[in-house]
Amino acid sequence: MVKNSKINLRIYCSGHVIYSLRHSIFRREYRSSNFHFSKIKHERHFTSSVLSPVTPSVYNLFDEMPKRDNRTVEASFMFLRDVLRSFMMRIETETPRSIHCFALKCGFLQDLATSSKLLTIYGRTGDLVSSLGLFGELKEKDVIVWNSMITCLNQNGRYIAAVGLFVEMIHKGNEFDSTTLLLAVSALSSLHLSKKCPMVHCLAIETGLVSDSSLCNALMNLYAKGEDLSSAECVFTHMEHRDIVSWNTIMTKCLANGYPRNSLIYFKSMIGSGQEADNVTFSCVISACSCLEELPLGESLHGLVIKSGYSPEAHVSVANSIISMYSKCGDIEAAETVFEELLCKDVISWNAILNGLSANGMFEEAFGILKEMQSVDKIQPDISTVVSITSICGDFCLSREGRAIHGYTVRREMQSRALEVINSVIDMYGKCGLTTQAEFLFKTTTHRDLVSWNSMISAFAQNGFTQEAKNLFREVVSEYTCSKFSLSTVLAILTSCDSSDSLIFGKSVHCWLQKLGDLTSAFLLLEMIFETRDLTSWNSVIYGCASSGHHLESLRAFQAMSREGKIRHDLITLLGTISASGNLRLVLQGRCLHGLAIKSLRELDTQLQNTLITMYGRCKDTESAVKVFGLISDPNLCSWNCVISALSQNKAGREVFQLFRNLKLEPNEITFVGLLSASTQLGSTSYGMQAHCHLIRRGFQANPFVSAALVDMYSSCGMLETGMKVFRNSGVKSISAWNSVISAYGFHGMGEKAMELFKEMSSGNSGMEPNKSTFISLLSACSHSGFINEGLRYYNQMEEKFGVKPVTEHRVCIVDMLGRAGKLKEAYEFIIGIGEPQKAGVWGALLSACNYHGDTKLGTEVAEVLFEMEPDNASYYISLANTYVGLGGWDEAVRLRKIVEDNALKKLPGYSVIDVSVG
Template sequence: MLCSASPLPSPPAGGTAASDHHARLRAAAARSDLPGALAAFVAMSSSAPASAAGPVLRTFTSLLKLCAARSDLATGRTVHAQLATRGLVAEALAATALANMYAKCRRPGDARRVFDRMPVRDRVAWNALVAGYARNGLAGAAMEMVVRMQEEDGERPDSVTLVSVLPACADAQALGACREVHAFAVRGGFDEFVNVSTAILDVYCKCGAVEVARAVFNQMPVKNSVSWNAMIKGYAENGNSTEALALFKRMVGEGVEVTDVSILAALHACGELGFLDEGRRVHELLVRIGLDSNVSVMNALITMYCKCKRTDLAAQVFDELRYKTRISWNSMILGCTQNGRSDDAVRLFSRMQLENVKPDSFTLVSVIPALADISDPLQARWIHGYSIRLHLDQDVYVLTALIDMYAKCGRVGIARNLFNSARERHVITWNAMIHGYGSHGFGKVAVELFEEMKSTGRVPNETTFLSVLSACSHAGLVDEGRKYFSSMKEDYGLEPGMEHYGTIVDLLGRAGKLDEAWSFIQKMPIDPGISVYGAMLGACKLHKNVELAEESANRIFELGPEEGVYHVLLANIYANASMWKDVARVRTAMEKKGLQKSPGWSIVQLKNEIHTFYSGSTNHQQAKDIYARLAKLIDEIKAVGYVPDTDSIHDVEDDVKAQLLNTHSEKLAIAYGLIRTAPGTTIQIKKNLRVCNDCHNATKLISLVTGREIIMRDIQRFHHFKDGKCSCGDYW
């Protein structure tokens, strides 16, 4: 018997369409086509019957993951609405995906609301919320969720939980919490997971426990490139550049994959250590592995070369960059500024503007010190106005740089006005103003400002004390200087550095307390450096003490100075005491060591042109007029009592001594300034050495006979000459 065939059952309405939409959604998600995926999802949701909830839940997670990856909050909300209309929001899979999407779209509050409405939460849901809080900088909330997941739902953290919460421990600098997570990982065997151990050592590094991190690193049975990078970066960021570089070299030697992270850390280490040759080898390596197209790496390379004092190599890298970011410009400008190439820094800044790269606060903080070094009040006013137009003049770092710049341009009054106008004062702002007063010889005002700073509750740092001690030294405030030096450690727990000790020696030495200064040196808890003995040697010259000068100089020569300034200073001390054999001995020693005296120069800037003068130089195009004006000046100041101070010149006749004094670089610069500027205009000059006694006396009288104010910035401080007097009170 033949049996008739039974008809096939009809498919559910819309089933085929839903399947098609599902395929379209998966395909769109695979190619990261968010609009296409959304269209497929909406079509699928509208065509699928209520019984198709399972397929919808399995497919819509692809769309939400895409929204999360793109931080597309608007589309994510649309999906959320579609799920709500179908009554699927409470499903664990749906809620977890939504919470993850909101967290990655920087809406942790929305993620928490979705999470709180879940009737049942699994470990995946808890992990999503922990990761969301950590990713959004809510470290406390992330750590709290780890505790709650165990207490409320009895969910035991897994490796995903640990890797999610550890960055939160780092952000909160919660070393104790890190240790707890570490202990939990060891007990649960999670420390054998390379990603968990890497996260643990990374947190230890970020909490400053770099040696503990190294112990974790050494015990890891398996290390990947990320592990090496985390350890190398940890050393670099904790100031141990030597270990960072050593570990990087070991990493390369063992054939571990080098990435941009390890290259960045290695370049940082080379720059901090000043290891040019090592830096060049890292440069060659990064080119071989194709990282020379990575702009962040190339910016770090520029910084490394600048820190190794090779701005020429940095400029070569900079010029060859096909795409320069603002950070590229900032790195190059800062490098020029820090290496004394102020003019180049300013030119780069101008070029940056011509290429329509908008400066930020870091750009200004990089270029303003260059303008401060140039000491041109006109350019100072221009950059100040420019910072106002950019609405950056109240940025605390920009404002501090402006205050420092005006002080170094001889405009300490303007600097104080800016200081008074500051809405926010960081400790560096106070430091800049205190230092500005000190460098201008206004020691008492500097001390008053320091006391005001303390009264506001602002805690001084090492730089603050260095500034106030220097101010005391320039003004002869010996008792105050002693008091503040003691207060540094007793009241604030700050350990004095070499510069602090050198400043106290300078303070005592200037005041003629040479025995006390020498005794102070002998009792120092650290080995005195060149700066300390150099301050003592300068005081010995000032007060003509040959015995202590010899002691100080011998200690300096044992330390191997790279410059001949201390030999010259000792030779001058011998010459003043008519000890000619000793003068010859010191000069011979200089020649054998290949040391040379730095030539003295003075500059005056007029109409954006810098004019440099050396003692006795005749190569200026207006040399004839300059010497004629100078000869007339000498006659004029002699008429009001000028007598050349020839003590600093030896081995020549008296009339030659006077002639040599009359052609010192600062006198030539002043004469040129008088020729080129209108009567009554302030003349400002900058000198690379300490102004000599003769030029100081002569400049006071020049200010008297010409009715001009003359501002002179020498290597140590400012001198404001007006009406025959100097702001230093002849104490410098």
């Protein structure tokens, strides 16, 4: 056995990194092998910030090393494992490099278990450069090594690199496990990339790893962090095994996203399932009771906490939640009792009772608590304490006490650490009438946020400095974009617009508020005028939401008004809600509102009946639309246009022309657009040309929407040249006209012409910017004409060059284009590479391509995805069955057809139209 041997070992890593090791081997008796090792003394020269993979010449150096006795190697390996296991528990900065050198000397570096442990130690000591170098040197990497490296990156705050390594791992086809996905979710959470959660979720489902409860808990957390609570609940619902963390995650996330009642519902389900609650559970559900001000339920939960043995001393967080709950529900005596009985109070406990006393108007008691808090060892007021007590000083105009608190924050240097402290002091000075002090603090603050500006504007406005308030508001307009305004900004300045001299400025503020389009602010304002809000207030929100495209919010506002029961709806209310129902395709909701209108109104207004016709048309209930039209005693032109539009939208072209023959009024442009749309559906040039003649006589051919409809009609009916003449002769060309003619060229297989027209349109001379529909037409033209490279180039330029974000229709075009060319693998990789779940239309395009090219293997895989997404869609079963028939797979085809028959699935029938002109 060799003792105290001197070794000089230089390791050259791609010419960048040199380790120089001079040491006496470990002096320690290793009983199993009778080895004696001395402690390593080493020197290290590190000349690069990035480790590169070891070059082949380095490996040759190790190959030439003398062969060791097997027993010696085994003993050394066991010793190395022991050392690694030991230092996994206690990390010293220099230790990993010593172990690394020993592993290199003994030839154990390629042992994956050893390498992964060494990576972990490097990560914990913060030596990321060495961990990257070791990772790069490894010829073979298993999933544990990859996981160890991703963990290193996460531990050292390199989250983007961690996600990048995860993506590289997937692209290389390496195996991964639930830990890999868990690490990826952790990195995405740290980067606030909640939108990427579905990508990881899909991988988990595809590989069967979704059964891992820890991974599901992380997915729920990430979904909820991005305010996608429905997806988080979906993960929870499909979990095979739920632990206490699963229940706590879904409950806390419901609470955090503003659904405290859902938290309580989940708690009830958890108790029913036999799962015992813990301190996190109780803290959450008691906080939910606090939000809902459900005192009886809160008291019951308090009793359950005591019964479950959760003592306040052991679980102070539960006690803090109980204090806050009693305070919020107005039972301050109970809150004080819990607080006084709590022996191990933390700063949150003191803040909870202080806020409770403040909220219940007991400001003298609150100051008493603050004084008592300062006398307790190891407990000092924090930022939350200061903000709470400063708010009390402002609300009760306690300027003397407020100055003292300000002095305390300066002594403790809180202002330099927390902007909310400065904002609260500015607000306090403003409420106490000390505008000069507020302004001085505002101007000397180097970092301001919108709250700072709002507080100062409010301070000026409340104390009669109206001009200063207006000037500051103008400054904030130039400092922030409209999208960053808040309702508080507008409310702060409005009090300075109460004189006739401020009328113009007040109107300007109103315009700014309308530019905001801040739906949340509108609802907050409605909530703030709880006692005085009337029908006009509700209608402003209900009809305003429906008019600006926020249809679901419109219906929710109507439901809130109905539940309140104080105010009865009127015609304006119904116009907004019926319109919202139509846009959301909620036919049952629309019928209920129709019934409510009949019940509550003496007679149906024509405007309301027109809205009903439009609603039924959008919900594809043409029969009801025609019935409503028939009940109108004196229909106006808008009524006729509504029913024509409803019929033409639902492919009832012949009924449109039958109805038009009975029109006694003078038609307008909207009427003819409906007629031309019906002609296009019927493929009827005779009807279309008659409509064209009518509108020429009335001088409507110059209307851009009419000319777009004409182009669409002629090109769809095979008269492309005529359509182009209409397009070129029209004066002002709408974006719809450009899209129609690009689509027409593509439909007729003239892709080059379509691309030329797109180039003309996007050159800037046309005055038009391509939109979503433009690219659908263009990509479809490339698909029909086989211009694959051009189509992919346009797709890649959409968002980057033209600012048009790709949607499902664009992706369907790309998949169809690749599928037509037989590039099925590329089409499949395109879908997977999008990084988020795609709708059935995209997968359906790939299934059609598989059917056309007879690829049953990929077709079956794609069909399985579609069966899961739309199990009742017979088209997918029939398409796959036809693929099998084409290849002689009759048994499989029969099986699929039988599924369609057994489940009574129906495929929508196709139809053909022959236009017969009778001379």
